Structure formats: structure tokens, C-alpha cells
Amino acid sequence: MSDISHLIRALKSVMPGEQVLTDSEALQASSHDTWPLSTKLRRLGCHDYQADVVVKVTDEQQIQQVLALATANDVPVTPRALGSSVTGQPLPTRGGVVLDLSDMTLNREINTTNMTVEVSAGYNGGKLEDELQQQGWTLGHSPQSLYQSSVGGWLSTLATGQFSSYYGGIEDLITAYTVILATGERVRLKASPRAAMGPDLRQLFIGAEGTLGVVTSVQLKMFPLPQTRLYDTLALPSVEAGLKILREQAMAGLRPFLLRLYDTAEARHAMQDPAQDKPVMFVGTQGVDAIARAEMAALMAIVGRHGGESLGSEGVLKWMDRRFDFSTVENLLDTRGGFAETIEIAHTWDGIADLYHCLNKTLTPLAGEVLSHFSHVYPQGTSMYMILLGNEENDGEAIEKLRMIWKEAMRVCLEHKAELSHHHGGGLVRSPYARASLGSAHMLLRRVKQALDPNGILNPGKLGL
Numbered sequence: 001m002s003d004i005s006h007l008i009r010a011l012k013s014v015m016p017g018e019q020v021l022t023d024s025e026a027l028q029a030s031s032h033d034t035w036p037l038s039t040k041l042r043r044l045g046c047h048d049y050q051a052d053v054v055v056k057v058t059d060e061q062q063i064q065q066v067l068a069l070a071t072a073n074d075v076p077v078t079p080r081a082l083g084s085s086v087t088g089q090p091l092p093t094r095g096g097v098v099l100d101l102s103d104m105t106l107n108r109e110i111n112t113t114n115m116t117v118e119v120s121a122g123y124n125g126g127k128l129e130d131e132l133q134q135q136g137w138t139l140g141h142s143p144q145s146l147y148q149s150s151v152g153g154w155l156s157t158l159a160t161g162q163f164s165s166y167y168g169g170i171e172d173l174i175t176a177y178t179v180i181l182a183t184g185e186r187v188r189l190k191a192s193p194r195a196a197m198g199p200d201l202r203q204l205f206i207g208a209e210g211t212l213g214v215v216t217s218v219q220l221k222m223f224p225l226p227q228t229r230l231y232d233t234l235a236l237p238s239v240e241a242g243l244k245i246l247r248e249q250a251m252a253g254l255r256p257f258l259l260r261l262y263d264t265a266e267a268r269h270a271m272q273d274p275a276q277d278k279p280v281m282f283v284g285t286q287g288v289d290a291i292a293r294a295e296m297a298a299l300m301a302i303v304g305r306h307g308g309e310s311l312g313s314e315g316v317l318k319w320m321d322r323r324f325d326f327s328t329v330e331n332l333l334d335t336r337g338g339f340a341e342t343i344e345i346a347h348t349w350d351g352i353a354d355l356y357h358c359l360n361k362t363l364t365p366l367a368g369e370v371l372s373h374f375s376h377v378y379p380q381g382t383s384m385y386m387i388l389l390g391n392e393e394n395d396g397e398a399i400e401k402l403r404m405i406w407k408e409a410m411r412v413c414l415e416h417k418a419e420l421s422h423h424h425g426g427g428l429v430r431s432p433y434a435r436a437s438l439g440s441a442h443m444l445l446r447r448v449k450q451a452l453d454p455n456g457i458l459n460p461g462k463l464g465l
């Protein structure tokens with residue numbers, strides 16, 4: 001009897017049969033996430049990287065049981081939550097068990113005194129945000145995939161949200177969490193509100209993509225809903241002028257909750273106006289009324305110095321209403337030969353403009369449209385997000401085009417010494433670049449992996465591991 005059939009029998013003996021799935025529909029589904037290339041492959045009926053068994057767990061004890069049985073049978077285990085990864089992160093490269101965490105949703109504890117909320121890792125982020133907002137609170141974390149992603153997924157992918165310039169990324173928003181190691185040991189990591197007892201080990205699993213442990217519960221900060229929110233839409237003379245505004249507002253210590261600079265190509269989509277002929281920036285300030293107003297005035301002074309003009313709030317408010325919409329990409333992927341991709345990277349202020357032009361020059365011949373925006377801003381630099389849209393004769397050619405786009409984009413970023421991912425993570429698509437991206441730190445990652453997952457069973461083939 002193979003290890004797998006032995007394992008499946010053993011799994012069925014320790015948990016309800018309906019939680020151990022081996023039907024072809026469940027196995028095929030495990031080989032896809034929301035990565036465009038994977039979506040195209042599904043259209044072609046290609047289900048590479050299938051699990052041998054999908055196990056839907058509901059509590060920590062079940063996770064420990066699965067890990068113990070998988071270790072005993074030398075079978076890999078790939079954690080999966082809501083599958084909204086766009087880089088192939090939860091795809092089981094070596095088959096084995098896909099550990100489905102989407103039913104890990106039982107717990108939710110709100111502490112209004114400490115302003116924290118703790119939930120089970122599979123909890124849907126959008127559901128949690130809605131529940132908090134009903135009580136006057138917000139997570140401050142608002143990825144475009146808010147309603148299709150889990151809290152444990154956010155932690156595991158180093159996610160960030162549309163209001164990051166005010167609230168920070170997920171690494172700034174997590175106060176504590178619990179993780180089960182491949183060995184079955186349970187670890188609680190916390191710093192409430194800060195701790196200096198050795199290195200900040202909370203960072204260890206943040207962005208680990210399920211390669212170092214299984215996160216079971218996460219405690220997040222929560223914030224009172226802001227008293228005032230102010231918005232404006234700005235037309236700008238050039239992308240360079242926009243980048244200067246982003247940098248100078250950071251230098252001035254402003255904290256707008258919304259900052260989105262679109263180049264002219266994407267501004268046409270963002271403004272839903274094909275005649276838009278200049279880059280556009282969406283801005284928003286928030287907080288106590290006087291502060292929101294003062295910050296907007298200070299921001300506008302910087303905008304004015306760089307030739308920006310206010311177009312009023314309509315453009316940005318319409319975007320706020322449709323900010324979770326991904327249909328342009330989804331619809332194109334759903335047509336024969338259509339392709340769409342999103343690639344997010346980051347760079348410092350002294351290199352970002354050059355990188356932007358170089359990427360556009362390199363990628364424009366490969367796609368019908370190349371759209372770019374800058375929407376996560378730091379004192380030292382910014383993210384850059386490219387959307388590539390195009391059409392080929394058939395899906396096979398579309399897949400080849402997607403592969404070529406990634407290869408060229410990563411090559412240019414490496415040449416410019418830019419960060420290869422800002423928030424979508426490594427997954428399958430960037431795993432071959434993990435060593436080049438992390439440099440000598442990759443050795444550290446390999447040693448940590450060896451120490452925490454000595455049999456190498458957790459999510460093999462990701463992050464260059």
C-alpha cells in the first residue's frame with residue numbers, strides 16, 4: 001500500500017470522513033488559486049500540482065494530527081485558506097495533503113479596552129471588518145481582496161491594504177498569534193504592546209507562506225472609525241511630479257490614509273474616462289476633524305508646488321465605491337486568448353522613476369496595455385503596481401505571454417536592485433528568484449526552515465526552499 005492511501009485511511013480514522021476529501025473536484029480545485037497563469041491553465045483543463053488529499057480542519061488538535069500523520073508517512077502538507085493568492089502560494093508542488101483552513105473560524109474575541117481582536121486563522125477578513133464596523137471599529141487593513149482573503153492568509157503573505165500609508169501593512173497590525181510547527185508543537189508569539197526580550201520573533205512567520213508553520217489564531221489591532229474623511233482627485237503634469245509629491249508628503253510627516261498615483265494609461269481606467277490625458281492622484285486624509293483638514297491643506301500646498309490641480313472629490317469617491325472590484329482582470333482571463341497580470345514591486349526614491357520607465361519600455365511590446373500606479377508610500381520609497389492586459393490567439397499563447405512578462409519584469413527589477421515583491425509574495429511564480437532577491441539572508445531562511453521543519457514537509461517549492 002502506498003504512503004498516501006495509508007495516510008488517507010489513517011486520516012479518516014482520526015477525523016470525520018467528510019473532512020477528508022479525495023474526490024476529483026476537490027483535488028483539481030487544490031491545484032488553482034487566483035494566479036492568472038493558474039486561471040488560464042484551469043481553462044485548458046490542466047490541473048498541475050494537485051493534492052492527493054484535501055483535509056478540512058476546524059481546530060488545532062486536528063492540525064496536529066494531520067502534521068503527525070504526514071510526517072510519519074513522509075508526505076508534504078500545504079496550508080491553504082481562501083485561495084486568493086495571485087502567485088501560486090498555496091499550490092501543492094509535490095502533491096500530498098492540502099490543509100484547508102477555511103473552516104477554522106470558530107473564535108472571535110474583541111477587547112475594546114486594549115483595542116484588539118483575536119480570531120481563528122480562517123476567518124474571512126471582510127466579514128470581520130463588517131462586524132467591527134457595526135460596533136464603531138475598523139481593522140485599518142483593507143486589501144482589494146478584503147472579502148476573499150483570511151486573516152491567517154494576510155499574516156502568511158505579508159499582506160498590505162489600500163490605507164497602508166496611515167495604518168501600515170499587516171506586519172504593523174498584528175499584536176500576537178499562535179502557530180503549530182511541523183513537529184506539532186504549539187507556539188504563541190506576542191508583544192503587547194511592545195517587547196524587548198530578544199529578537200521580535202513575531203516577524204518569523206509573517207510572510208512565511210506556510211513554509212514554517214501553520215497559523216491558527218491571530219490577534220490584530222483595531223481602531224475607532226475616523227471622525228472625518230476628506231478626499232480629493234488631482235491632475236498632475238507628469239509621473240515624476242507625482243513621485244515628488246509622494247516623497248515630500250512623507251518627508252513632511254503627513255499621514256494621508258489614501259495615496260494613489262496613477263500614470264496616464266491607468267488614470268484612464270481609474271477615472272473611467274478614455275480621454276484622460278494626465279496622471280492622476282487620489283488622496284484622502286482622516287482623523288479628528290481639525291487634523292484631517294490641516295493635513296489636507298498641507299498636502300495641497302505640496303501638490304501646488306509640483307503643478308498639481310484639484311479635479312474635486314468625484315473621481316476618488318467613485319473609486320472608493322468600487323475598490324474591491326477585480327472584474328477587468330477576471331473578465332479578460334475568462335476569454336479565449338485573453339490575458340491579464342498584476343505585478344507589484346518596490347524601490348527607493350532614487351531609483352523608482354528610472355525603474356518605472358524601464359519596465360514600461362520592456363513590457364509594452366508584450367502586452368496590449370501596461371498600466372501603473374504607486375499606492376503604498378514610505379519615507380524611503382514606494383511600491384509600484386503594474387497591470388498588464390492583452391489578447392492572444394488562444395489560451396496556450398496567452399500562457400506563454402504571461403511567462404515571458406514575468407521573466408522580463410523580474411529581470412529588469414533585479415538589474416535595478418529593486419524589491420521583487422511588495423505584497424503578493426513569492427509563491428510559485430517568484431520562487432526561482434527568492435535566492436537572488438534575499439541574497440545572503442536566504443541562507444538564514446534555509447537554516448530557519450531546517451530548524452523548524454526538519455523533514456521539509458511544509459509547502460515545499462516556495463520561497464526557493
Ligand SMILES: Cc1cc2nc3c(=O)[nH]c(=O)nc-3n(C[C@H](O)[C@H](O)[C@H](O)COP(=O)(O)OP(=O)(O)OC[C@H]3O[C@@H](n4cnc5c(N)ncnc54)[C@H](O)[C@@H]3O)c2cc1C
Nearest residue numbers: 081082083084085089143144145150152153159160210215
Ligand atoms: C482581487 C485580488 C486583490 C488582491 N489585493 C491584495 C491587496 O490589496 N493586498 C495584498 O496584500 N494582497 C492582495 N491580494 C492577494 C491575496 O488576497 C493575499 O495574499 C491574501 O493575504 C491571501 O489570503 P488567503 O486567505 O486567500 O490565503 P491563500 O491564498 O489560501 O494562501 C496564501 C499563502 O498563505 C499560506 N497560508 C494561508 N493561511 C495560512 C495559515 N493559517 N497558516 C500558514 N500558512 C497559511 C498558504 O500556504 C499560501 O502560501 C489580492 C488578491 C486578489 C485575488
